[in-house]
Amino acid sequence: MHDHKAILAQHVAVRLGRRSVLKGMGAGLFAATAGAALPATAQVAQSGHLRVGAITPIDTLDPHFTFRLGSVQIISNICNGLLKVVYDGTTVSFEPDLAATWELEDDRTHAFTLHPNVMFHDGTPCDAEAVRFNLMRVKSGTPASPHGWKLEKLEEVEIIDAVTFKLHFSEPYAFLPVALTGSIGRAGTIVSPTAVETFGEEFGRNPVGTGPFKFVSWEQNNSIELVANEDYFMEGLPKLERVSFMLIDEPSTALAALISGQIDAMNDCPMQLTQQVMAMPNLTMYGRVEGNYTYVGMNTQRAPFDDVNLRRAVAYAIDRNAVLQQAYFGLAKQAFSPISPPMSGFYDENIADSGRGQFYDLEKAKEFRALAANQEVIEVTYLMTENPPAGTRVAQIVAPLLAEIGIKVNLELLENAAWTQRLQDRDFEMVDFFWTADLDPDETLFPEFRTDGAWNYWGWSNAEFDSLCTQAQVVLDVAERSRLYNQAEDIMLAEAPIAMLAHFPLYKVFSNRVQGFNYVPCDLMNLDTVSFT
Amino acid sequence: MLRQASAKIFQTLVVLVIVSIASFSLLKLAPGDPVVLMLGSEYSQDSYDELQAQLGLDQPVALQYVRWLRDFVTGDWGNSYVAKTDIFAFVVTQALPVTLTLTACAIVLAILIGVPLGVVSAVRKDSAWDVGIAAFALTGTAFPSFFLGIVLIWFFAVKVGFFPVMGFVAPWEDFWSGMLHLVLPALTLSTFFIGMIVRVTRAAMVEVLEQPYITAAIARGEPHRRVIWVHGFRNILMPLVTVIGLQLGAILQGAVLTETVFSLPGLGQMLTGAVLGREYVLVQAGVMLTATLFILVNLAVDLSYPFLDPRLRAR
Numbered sequence: 089m090h091d092h093k094a095i096l097a098q099h100v101a102v103r104l105g106r107r108s109v110l111k112g113m114g115a116g117l118f119a120a121t122a123g124a125a126l127p128a129t130a131q132v133a134q135s136g137h138l139r140v141g142a143i144t145p146i147d148t149l150d151p152h153f154t155f156r157l158g159s160v161q162i163i164s165n166i167c168n169g170l171l172k173v174v175y176d177g178t179t180v181s182f183e184p185d186l187a188a189t190w191e192l193e194d195d196r197t198h199a200f201t202l203h204p205n206v207m208f209h210d211g212t213p214c215d216a217e218a219v220r221f222n223l224m225r226v227k228s229g230t231p232a233s234p235h236g237w238k239l240e241k242l243e244e245v246e247i248i249d250a251v252t253f254k255l256h257f258s259e260p261y262a263f264l265p266v267a268l269t270g271s272i273g274r275a276g277t278i279v280s281p282t283a284v285e286t287f288g289e290e291f292g293r294n295p296v297g298t299g300p301f302k303f304v305s306w307e308q309n310n311s312i313e314l315v316a317n318e319d320y321f322m323e324g325l326p327k328l329e330r331v332s333f334m335l336i337d338e339p340s341t342a343l344a345a346l347i348s349g350q351i352d353a354m355n356d357c358p359m360q361l362t363q364q365v366m367a368m369p370n371l372t373m374y375g376r377v378e379g380n381y382t383y384v385g386m387n388t389q390r391a392p393f394d395d396v397n398l399r400r401a402v403a404y405a406i407d408r409n410a411v412l413q414q415a416y417f418g419l420a421k422q423a424f425s426p427i428s429p430p431m432s433g434f435y436d437e438n439i440a441d442s443g444r445g446q447f448y449d450l451e452k453a454k455e456f457r458a459l460a461a462n463q464e465v466i467e468v469t470y471l472m473t474e475n476p477p478a479g480t481r482v483a484q485i486v487a488p489l490l491a492e493i494g495i496k497v498n499l500e501l502l503e504n505a506a507w508t509q510r511l512q513d514r515d516f517e518m519v520d521f522f523w524t525a526d527l528d529p530d531e532t533l534f535p536e537f538r539t540d541g542a543w544n545y546w547g548w549s550n551a552e553f554d555s556l557c558t559q560a561q562v563v564l565d566v567a568e569r570s571r572l573y574n575q576a577e578d579i580m581l582a583e584a585p586i587a588m589l590a591h592f593p594l595y596k597v598f599s600n601r602v603q604g605f606n607y608v609p610c611d612l613m614n615l616d617t618v619s620f621t
Numbered sequence: 622m623l624r625q626a627s628a629k630i631f632q633t634l635v636v637l638v639i640v641s642i643a644s645f646s647l648l649k650l651a652p653g654d655p656v657v658l659m660l661g662s663e664y665s666q667d668s669y670d671e672l673q674a675q676l677g678l679d680q681p682v683a684l685q686y687v688r689w690l691r692d693f694v695t696g697d698w699g700n701s702y703v704a705k706t707d708i709f710a711f712v713v714t715q716a717l718p719v720t721l722t723l724t725a726c727a728i729v730l731a732i733l734i735g736v737p738l739g740v741v742s743a744v745r746k747d748s749a750w751d752v753g754i755a756a757f758a759l760t761g762t763a764f765p766s767f768f769l770g771i772v773l774i775w776f777f778a779v780k781v782g783f784f785p786v787m788g789f790v791a792p793w794e795d796f797w798s799g800m801l802h803l804v805l806p807a808l809t810l811s812t813f814f815i816g817m818i819v820r821v822t823r824a825a826m827v828e829v830l831e832q833p834y835i836t837a838a839i840a841r842g843e844p845h846r847r848v849i850w851v852h853g854f855r856n857i858l859m860p861l862v863t864v865i866g867l868q869l870g871a872i873l874q875g876a877v878l879t880e881t882v883f884s885l886p887g888l889g890q891m892l893t894g895a896v897l898g899r900e901y902v903l904v905q906a907g908v909m910l911t912a913t914l915f916i917l918v919n920l921a922v923d924l925s926y927p928f929l930d931p932r933l934r935a936r
Contacts, residue, residue: 309886336884345786
């Protein structure tokens with residue numbers, strides 16, 4: 089074998105992008121040589137009060153416990169992660185955030201240097217001790233964090249000095265860059281240990297971080313208020329003085345408020361409102377196809393979908409074009425496999441021509457249907473609920489399409505919580521659903537399809553799939569990892585516990601009075617660079 | 622009269638107890654274990670038992686009910702496990718004032734618009750006015766509030782730009798801004814009610830205007846306006862007050878939708894959120910509170926009859 093350090097360095101360079109490694113190192117050098125002599129941050133005058141209509145649910149502002157991306161959007165403005173997600177318009181990369189430098193000493197040891205003199209909003213220092221406190225809180229705190237699995241392989245946080253520490257892992261950990269971000273990974277978000285101890289259970293209503301904005305108040309069903317952190321460690325940021333997240337349940341009300349100028353932005357825009365937004369000259373919409381996929385899921389542990397041929401028939405019988413046009417108004421992209429466009433290095437731009445994955449082919453569907461054990465007309469129940477991004481529209485399009493292959497679909501509309509309960513109890517035959525904000529193939533495949541995986545509602549199990557994904561977890565080489573995931577994917581798609589539908593865009597809308605928004609394709613709403621014109 | 626009043630109050634208390642049993646049973650009958658909901662997806666049997674004991678859910682149901690009722694009456698409504706805040710403080714100091722302000726404005730608006738229209742309709746019975754007002758009243762009653770709200774928003778707030786689209790500003794903090802924010806929601810909420818009041822006022826007034834004392838008043842040469850607004854109006858107060866009291870339930874129901882459309886942080890939005898989030902403790906408190914409000918208003922209506930009609934005082 090070659091020198092493993094050289095190989096790793098090369099892989100990390102691919103993963104991070106050459107530019108960011110250099111920048112990260114540069115910043116570290118600067119900090120080490122001149123940092124002490126200069127003031128930590130130059131004072132900048134912040135101005136403007138941005139009001140954002142928040143139409144997606146928010147559960148808690150404790151990054152280590154939230155399940156909601158609506159919460160992550162706000163938390164990302166209050167807290168930093170060790171790493172952050174960066175998007176240059178084409179590729180997604182992971183760069184140091186609170187960390188000034190990030191180096192791999194060997195394939196299981198990651199060395200970090202923090203920006204010096206960074207303070208939490210409560211005035212306590214954000215040092216290596218604080219980082220250890222946070223990582224251990226996620227890994228093994230009480231109550232247990234739902235993101236603890238992301239740090240399962242973390243063995244030790246070794247503190248060298250106030251700003252330097254090393255993370256020792258039991259195995260090479262390919263998912264680490266995503267896990268350590270302060271946004272989507274959530275496990276690497278650093279909050280004030282003092283505040284966690286002071287507020288206890290109520291920390292989620294009183295978050296304290298190092299971010300560009302400080303938390304002020306959260307009035308239930310009304311608004312969440314933030315003010316600028318004047319001592320933010322990123323020079324010249326934030327630009328706004330105040331931010332209010334106005335909690336609005338009804339999207340059309342939020343849009344009306346945006347058009348009339350009562351608010352300045354929306355954190356999401358349902359597909360049915362996008363045309364209206366685009367027709368408004370004073371609004372700008374941001375949005376690309378993000379790291380997600382939608383699908384029709386089938387219960388493989390119960391008749392009739394315990395029959396693999398029937399599932400394959402379903403996978404080929406759905407006219408994806410009809411679904412894309414009618415359910416997603418032509419805004420989404422056909423999904424052949426779960427790996428989605430922002431997964432730079434893993435997503436195959438030419439998958440449509442490769443013959444891989446699932447797609448519409450009625451002849452093939454009929455062939456598989458002829459192989460199914462039950463040749464009678466099969467009646468199935470399809471559970472619908474008003475979920476984003478397409479509500480009950482997918483079900484209504486899929487039902488008549490399946491009639492073509494002798495499956496009579498009975499649609500049952502449920503309220504969201506009842507629907508979720510039925511899914512978790514595996515008391516269903518068919519549903520459609522989505523997984524969103526994934527930036528790495530591991531999180532998009534493994535918990536969803538692993539035998540007894542947390543989100544494997546389909547009850548599907550395949551030893552080879554499990555083994556391929558487990559292997560890929562400890563491979564750092566992107567090409568090699570990608571090959572393993574493609575194999576795993578092919579196995580899953582051929583057995584069809586789900587029928588792939590689409591990768592869909594998520595939108596953010598800003599008034600033209602506002603400028604400087606940096607769009608990142610994982611449902612983030614970072615407001616540090618935003619200002620009024 | 623005092624005896625009559627105390628009988629009414631006693632009846633009300635009995636109804637309240639029945640309502641409390643019903644709303645308590647609601648929690649017991651609803652699917653899903655509150656302990657599991659509070660603990661989230663991952664928990665141990667120990668923490669389950671601990672929380673169950675802490676919530677008193679391991680006790681006999683009858684005892685749980687008595688405890689719950691005691692806590693409810695003393696204002697100890699527990700903590701919301703989503704918001705981690707005291708439910709009593711949240712409901713009573715934040716949500717309730719919003720809903721009460723909204724409903725009060727809607728009722729006042731409905732009376733101010735509905736009563737004159739009903740009276741005009743009765744006085745000019747079978748005229749073009751009458752037909753026009755009847756059509757207006759029916760349309761108003763038939764219009765669903767969530768649709769009307771959005772139409773009003775698009776017209777008055779977006780196109781004309783006269784009123785704010787959404788949000789609540791407490792009128793006791795900033796009167797004008799508060800009122801401006803309330804106009805559209807109150808109008809939306811009251812439309813259904815206006816139709817109801819118009820029809821009741823008209824029916825009652827038509828009947829009253831045929832009474833001998835009205836003929837006598839006209840014969841005495843009293844001014845037309847006085848005949849209607851003094852002699853006539855006094856006598857339609859009873860049916861009017863009854864309808865307003867009875868329709869409070871419908872108004873509170875309408876408030877759920879109106880608050881969602883206009884993004885007002887009131888009881889309606891709180892209840893919707895609690896139901897969707899399966900926050901039974903909050904649902905229970907909300908149901909109990911709205912039921913209590915409804916019953917108390919009906920009690921007030923009952924007790925007001927002797928003041929409205931002197932004939933009832935004699936007995």
